[in-house]
Amino acid sequence: MKVCDCWQGNKNIVTIKMGDETMYEKIVKNILFPLHEKVVGRKTYQYLEELEKLQWAPVDELEELRFRKLKNLLQHARQNIPFYQRRFAEAGFDPDKMTSIDDFKVLPLLSKADIRQNLDQMTWKDCPGGLHRYNTGGSSGKPLVFYFDRRRQAYDAAARALTHRWWDIDIGDRELYLWGSPLEVTKQDKIKDLRDRLTNELLISAFEISADKVPEIVSQFRSFKPKCLFGYPSTIDLFCRMAGEQGYSLNDLGLKVVFSTAEVLYDHQRQAISEFFGDIPVVDAYGSREGGFISHECPGGNYHIMDPNYVIEFLVDGQPAPEGEDGEVVITHLDAWGMPLIRYRTGDMARPVAGKCSCGRTFSLMSKVQGRTTDFVLTPDGRWQHALSVIYVVRDIEGVDEFKIIQEEVTEMRVLLKIHENLYPPEGNQRIVAGFKKRMGDEVNVSVEIVDNIPREASGKYRYVISKVDGTSV
Numbered sequence: 001m002k003v004c005d006c007w008q009g010n011k012n013i014v015t016i017k018m019g020d021e022t023m024y025e026k027i028v029k030n031i032l033f034p035l036h037e038k039v040v041g042r043k044t045y046q047y048l049e050e051l052e053k054l055q056w057a058p059v060d061e062l063e064e065l066r067f068r069k070l071k072n073l074l075q076h077a078r079q080n081i082p083f084y085q086r087r088f089a090e091a092g093f094d095p096d097k098m099t100s101i102d103d104f105k106v107l108p109l110l111s112k113a114d115i116r117q118n119l120d121q122m123t124w125k126d127c128p129g130g131l132h133r134y135n136t137g138g139s140s141g142k143p144l145v146f147y148f149d150r151r152r153q154a155y156d157a158a159a160r161a162l163t164h165r166w167w168d169i170d171i172g173d174r175e176l177y178l179w180g181s182p183l184e185v186t187k188q189d190k191i192k193d194l195r196d197r198l199t200n201e202l203l204i205s206a207f208e209i210s211a212d213k214v215p216e217i218v219s220q221f222r223s224f225k226p227k228c229l230f231g232y233p234s235t236i237d238l239f240c241r242m243a244g245e246q247g248y249s250l251n252d253l254g255l256k257v258v259f260s261t262a263e264v265l266y267d268h269q270r271q272a273i274s275e276f277f278g279d280i281p282v283v284d285a286y287g288s289r290e291g292g293f294i295s296h297e298c299p300g301g302n303y304h305i306m307d308p309n310y311v312i313e314f315l316v317d318g319q320p321a322p323e324g325e326d327g328e329v330v331i332t333h334l335d336a337w338g339m340p341l342i343r344y345r346t347g348d349m350a351r352p353v354a355g356k357c358s359c360g361r362t363f364s365l366m367s368k369v370q371g372r373t374t375d376f377v378l379t380p381d382g383r384w385q386h387a388l389s390v391i392y393v394v395r396d397i398e399g400v401d402e403f404k405i406i407q408e409e410v411t412e413m414r415v416l417l418k419i420h421e422n423l424y425p426p427e428g429n430q431r432i433v434a435g436f437k438k439r440m441g442d443e444v445n446v447s448v449e450i451v452d453n454i455p456r457e458a459s460g461k462y463r464y465v466i467s468k469v470d471g472t473s474v
């Protein structure tokens with residue numbers, strides 16, 4: 001997951017010609033990248049070295065650090081951010097009197113709607129280095145504007161670099177982004193283009209990936225020879241399937257690892273992507289553009305939270321989720337001073353995981369994000385049922401290429417299907433209808449529509465299930 005604001009621009013092919021690539025990687029790592037960060041005033045390297053040490057630090061030392069950073073952030077917010085000044089006063093909260101991290105949990109949660117309504121009251125006007133505006137499509141399709149400061153960008157970049165190192169990928173190693181987002185091609189960003197040449201990154205826009213484009217993308221892989229690949233799992237999986245169908249194989253490319261981001265990584269995707277590139281690890285990260293770089297899988301198979309940069313809560317109705325149950329991930333980004341996010345509702349569902357990881361890192365553990373709060377369907381008898389229950393019904397049927405399930409009303413389900421006609425069974429539609437009724441209730445009406453194309457969200461993400469019944473939670 002990359003959370004910087006600099007992917008705009010139409011870079012279909014970046015050609016880097018050099019005699020000795022290993023030497024070039026060293027130059028990028030030791031000279032060009034540090035120089036770039038220095039020019040833009042970011043302390044990414046310094047923070048990366050901090051994180052390198054902190055990942056092995058005793059848990060109580062990390063706790064102490066987070067408490068100190070949280071208190072500083074809250075004092076800053078009270079002093080410099082009008083929105084929080086008001087919020088703190090209304091809640092009777094005084095950061096000077098804090099004695100533990102829990103003390104700030106009297107503050108109300110911050111929703112996307114709060115941000116939309118109060119944006120100009122939420123930023124630090126005198127932020128050193130200024131603020132960078134970012135506009136995201138948002139999962140609901142409503143745009144969300146927010147601001148980054150340099151310090152936050154540097155901490156997010158450092159967290160990303162740290163977790164890449166867990167998988168033996170260092171700054172300067174060739175990284176290919178197979179990106180599924182609709183790039184704003186009109187905003188060509190020459191500086192980013194140059195930066196990418198310098199930092200050994202290649203971005204391929206795969207927003208509308210099609211069979212026609214596959215040969216070109218395969219040849220880009222072959223000429224760039226990336227060490228790692230980064231992108232939305234749905235996009236990468238789709239590319240692998242299409243390339244496989246056309247007889248291509250990239251299992252000899254020498255790719256070391258695939259980093260999956262921004263969407264739920266399903267097991268079948270992980271397996272298919274891994275196989276296509278020669279049985280390499282497919283690793284999941286969790287975060288978002290506004291939320292930053294929250295957690296990442298390590299070689300021990302766990303998701304470690306970036307403890308030095310966050311206070312993370314898992315809440316159900318404002319209270320900690322009962323043990324063994326998922327709650328909504330609520331974040332406080334300890335280094336976002338330009339526009340603080342204090343108890344921000346991400347809309348994602350996960351749970352804390354107790355215990356230590358075999359890798360020896362002390363950063364705390366959380367479960368995989370199973371979906372967004374909206375990745376649930378409401379049954380007529382009032383149960384919020386995880387979307388997987390209906391996803392499995394559709395996925396079990398052979399010949400289904402892509403699908404999308406839309407809950408228009410509690411009793412109205414629409415299923416859009418893109419199928420392989422010679423594989424899809426004649427009774428396929430009836431099986432879907434019966435499966436949905438079994439899981440949700442007999443009174444549910446299910447319509448199955450065979451379509452040529454499944455549209456993506458405005459954000460470029462692919463969502464399998466959308467329930468319009470609850471559009472208000474975030």
Ligand SMILES: [Zn+2]
Nearest residue numbers: 298300357359
């Ligand atoms: Zn670990």
